[in-house]
Amino acid sequence: MAxxxxxxxxxxxxxxxxxxxIEIVNNKMKFIQLNELMLKKYDDPYTKLKLIFDRTIDxxxxxxxxxxxxxxxxxxxxxxxxxxxxxxxxxxxxxxLSRQVPxxxxxxxxxxxxxxxxxxxxxEQVAKMLQQMLKIKELPKNLxxxxxxxxxxxxxxxxxxxxxxKSYTGWDAFIKQNEKRVKK
Numbered sequence: 001m002a003x004x005x006x007x008x009x010x011x012x013x014x015x016x017x018x019x020x021x022i023e024i025v026n027n028k029m030k031f032i033q034l035n036e037l038m039l040k041k042y043d044d045p046y047t048k049l050k051l052i053f054d055r056t057i058d059x060x061x062x063x064x065x066x067x068x069x070x071x072x073x074x075x076x077x078x079x080x081x082x083x084x085x086x087x088x089x090x091x092x093x094x095x096x097l098s099r100q101v102p103x104x105x106x107x108x109x110x111x112x113x114x115x116x117x118x119x120x121x122x123x124e125q126v127a128k129m130l131q132q133m134l135k136i137k138e139l140p141k142n143l144x145x146x147x148x149x150x151x152x153x154x155x156x157x158x159x160x161x162x163x164x165x166k167s168y169t170g171w172d173a174f175i176k177q178n179e180k181r182v183k184k
Contacts, residue, residue, distance in 0.1 A: 006066055007066070012092050015040050016040070018142070018146065018149075019035060020033065020034045029134065031149075036144050036145040049091045052092055053091045060095065072107050106154050106158075111147075123146070127139050127143050130153065
C-alpha cells in the first residue's frame, strides 16, 4: 500500500513570497510545483498581507497539503524588516491554521543544511542542489520559490527522523524519555 503525503513549503516575504510543493510516495520525493507571488507593485502593506493570505489559501485548496513547512524570519539588524517578515509569516501560518494544516517552522540555516550540508550555503547553491535532486528543468529568475521548495524538502528530511522536535543531552536522557522504545 502506497503511503502518500503532500508538503507545501513557503518562504514568506512582503516583496516576494516563494513556495514549492512536493509529493511523497513510499518515502520518495516528487516535484510538483514551484512559484512565487510578486508583491513589489503593491504599496499598501495590508494589501500585501491579504494577498499572502489569499494565495496561501489558494495553494492549500489546490494541492491539499498534509503539512506546511515555513521558513522562519531571518534575525537581521533591521527591526522594521523583521516586523514585516514576521507579519508575512504569521498571515501565511494563519491561512494554514484556518484549514487545519499542521505547520512546522525552520530556521534558514537548518533548511540550507538539510539541502546542501552547509548552513551557510548561498541561495544559488540551494537552488542548484534542488534542481539536481528533483530534476527541475529550469530554475526561476528569483530564487524565493526555490527557498520555499527547500523548506518543503527540509521538512521531508526532518519528519522522517524519529522523535521530531526533541533534543537530548545524552544517552541517559534519551533512554529516560523513551523507555517504551528500549528493549530489555
